[in-house]
Amino acid sequence: xxxxxxxxxxxPIADAAPLSLCARSPHVxxxxxxxxxxxxxxxxxxxxxxxxxxxxxxxxxxAVRVLEEFASGLGGAHAVAGGRRGFFGFxxxxxAKVPAGPRGVYLDGGYGVGKTHLLASLWHAxxxxxxxxxxxxxxxxxxxxxxxxxxxxxxxxxGHRLLCIDEFELDDPGDTVLVSTLLxxxxxxxxxxxxxxxxxxxxxxxxxxxxxxxxREIQGLSAHFRALRIDGEDYRHxxxxxxxxxxxxxxxxxxxYATPGASLDAFPQLLDHLAKVHPSRYGALTDGVAAVCLTxxxxxxxxxxxxxxxxxxxxxxxxxxPVLASGMPFDKLFSDEMLNGGYRKxxxxxxxxxxxxxxxxxxxxxxx
Numbered sequence: 001x002x003x004x005x006x007x008x009x010x011x012p013i014a015d016a017a018p019l020s021l022c023a024r025s026p027h028v029x030x031x032x033x034x035x036x037x038x039x040x041x042x043x044x045x046x047x048x049x050x051x052x053x054x055x056x057x058x059x060x061x062x063a064v065r066v067l068e069e070f071a072s073g074l075g076g077a078h079a080v081a082g083g084r085r086g087f088f089g090f091x092x093x094x095x096a097k098v099p100a101g102p103r104g105v106y107l108d109g110g111y112g113v114g115k116t117h118l119l120a121s122l123w124h125a126x127x128x129x130x131x132x133x134x135x136x137x138x139x140x141x142x143x144x145x146x147x148x149x150x151x152x153x154x155x156x157x158x159g160h161r162l163l164c165i166d167e168f169e170l171d172d173p174g175d176t177v178l179v180s181t182l183l184x185x186x187x188x189x190x191x192x193x194x195x196x197x198x199x200x201x202x203x204x205x206x207x208x209x210x211x212x213x214x215x216r217e218i219q220g221l222s223a224h225f226r227a228l229r230i231d232g233e234d235y236r237h238x239x240x241x242x243x244x245x246x247x248x249x250x251x252x253x254x255x256x257y258a259t260p261g262a263s264l265d266a267f268p269q270l271l272d273h274l275a276k277v278h279p280s281r282y283g284a285l286t287d288g289v290a291a292v293c294l295t296x297x298x299x300x301x302x303x304x305x306x307x308x309x310x311x312x313x314x315x316x317x318x319x320x321x322p323v324l325a326s327g328m329p330f331d332k333l334f335s336d337e338m339l340n341g342g343y344r345k346x347x348x349x350x351x352x353x354x355x356x357x358x359x360x361x362x363x364x365x366x367x368x
Contacts, residue, residue, distance in 0.1 A: 005049045007197035010345055018256040018264035020271040020291060026284035030148055034156055037134040037144075039164075039319030043120035050115050060114070063107065067194075067226055070105055074161055074192055075127035102194030102226045106168075109230035115196035118230075120166050122194055128161040135164040135226040138195075139311055142175055142358045143280035145182065151336040154182065158189035163234055168197035169345065179219045187224050195225065243329040243355045247365060249295045261290030262344050262364075267297045267327060282315045289321055292357075297327030300334060307343065309333070310350045322361035330354040 003124060008273060028319075040045075040113060048068055053060035107115045123135045136144070145153045163186060205274060221265075247255075256264035284294070298305040316323060334347045334352075 007170075011337065014350055018097075018116070018259075018262050018293065020265055020270050021263050021285055021289070021292070022265050024285050025277060026281045027289070028147075028281050028284045030152070030156075032284075034134070035131075037136045037140070038130060038281065039135050042318065042320055043116065046117050046120050047124055048118075048121045049268075051121060053116055055233055057231045061227055063118060063228045063230050066226075067105065068125065069120055070192075070194070071122050071125035071127070102224060102358035103187045103191070104195065104225040106225035106227045107196040109193075109231055110225055110230060110333050113230045113232035115230060116166050119194055119196050121168055121361045122254075123164050126162050132159070132161045132223070133164070134162070135161050135166070137166045137314060138168045138179070139314065140280070141165055141182075143278070143311075145178060147278060147280040154185045154189075156185055157191065160186075160191050162192045163196065165195040167191070168195040169350070183221060183224060190286055192206060193224055197271055239354045243331040243351070244358045244362070246297065246326050246329055247324065251365055252293050252295055252324050255324055255361075256291075256293035256310070259291050259293075261288060263289050264295070267294045267325070270294065271300070271305050271309065274312060275305070279308060279311045283319075284314050285312075286319060286321060291361060292321055292323045293340055293364075294318060294323065294326065296327040297325045297330070297333070299328060299332060300330055303338065303341075306334060306347065308337060310343075310346045313350040313353050313357075316357060320360070321339070321357065322364060323354055323357040323360065324361035324364050350365065352363075 048064050051060075051064060053064060107118060109115055120135065123133055126133055148156065162182075187193065253264060256262045274282075300309055331351050333351065338344070339347055
């Protein structure tokens with residue numbers, strides 16, 4: 001990989017120059033995209049037994065009970081879409097044996113109450129081979145459809161026992177129709193669903209866009225889920241965490257050279273590069289990267305760029321990659337207009353996650 005422009009201005013401190021994310025254009029085969037739909041590394045070891053409910057919040061204990069029962073009920077044979085015909089394929093098709101009632105559970109609650117912990121625990125507890133279970137964020141699911149196409153996505157996921165969707169959000173009418181149709185097809189094929197969000201299914205889209213034509217789609221989607229409210233202290237009530245003060249360009253560059261496997265890029269150039277890489281490949285973009293070092297962090301110029309940065313922040317957070325930066329602090333990335341708009345939850349999440357990764361990066365400066 002070639003080094004970034006920022007890296008070339010400094011004499012080498014390590015044996016090799018830092019990597020550059022801007023020099024990477026990964027090509028990810030479809031089978032890898034699906035195979036990587038598993039809980040992120042930070043949730044590898046979580047289980048229902050490791051979730052500690054707040055004794056003052058009985059809804060947390062109830063959620064564990066319901067999810068354990070839900071997981072145990074997914075051990076039977078997978079329903080066959082379209083039913084089965086008589087001997088030798090002749091005769092009237094038999095109806096697929098899909099259990100009556102909702103085919104999914106929906107975990108609703110504020111930030112920091114353990115929804116992703118519980119969702120990953122459900123994935124681990126479901127008695128099926130990993131290849132028959134899929135776990136991904138809402139954004140990853142829509143990106144999968146963008147990479148594979150709708151029909152191939154339906155065909156690929158229809159054989160699964162369970163699909164878990166974390167951070168379920170409907171940010172625009174197009175995603176409303178896309179996800180509603182996809183999940184409807186998967187439910188018909190016998191796939192069980194589980195999702196987390198901060199909005200109840202019947203309220204999805206409320207306050208996000210005023211398109212009454214899509215209300216039917218939203219309400220139809222909610223029928224697939226049994227909603228479980230998880231009470232607890234809400235992240236939004238605690239306010240955004242204070243971002244660490246940025247370092248100087250020299251400190252960031254020196255740390256990048258001193259850290260094996262670190263990348264070094266100028267933030268504006270990285271934002272430009274993200275526009276050239278499909279978001280479904282952002283995980284592959286960070287393959288083998290031990291730390292991300294960024295110089296000249298600036299406010300994000302527009303919403304499209306901001307949403308791409310949100311996806312990259314999610315992938316870095318999933319992989320626990322520390323982020324060291326100079327320029328503006330991460331809590332200044334998004335304008336007030338963005339933070340008060342329809343994508344506010346995404347931006348708050350990105351700030352929180354980048355801030356956590358920035359704190360993890362402090363050791364890089366000390367080591368450098």
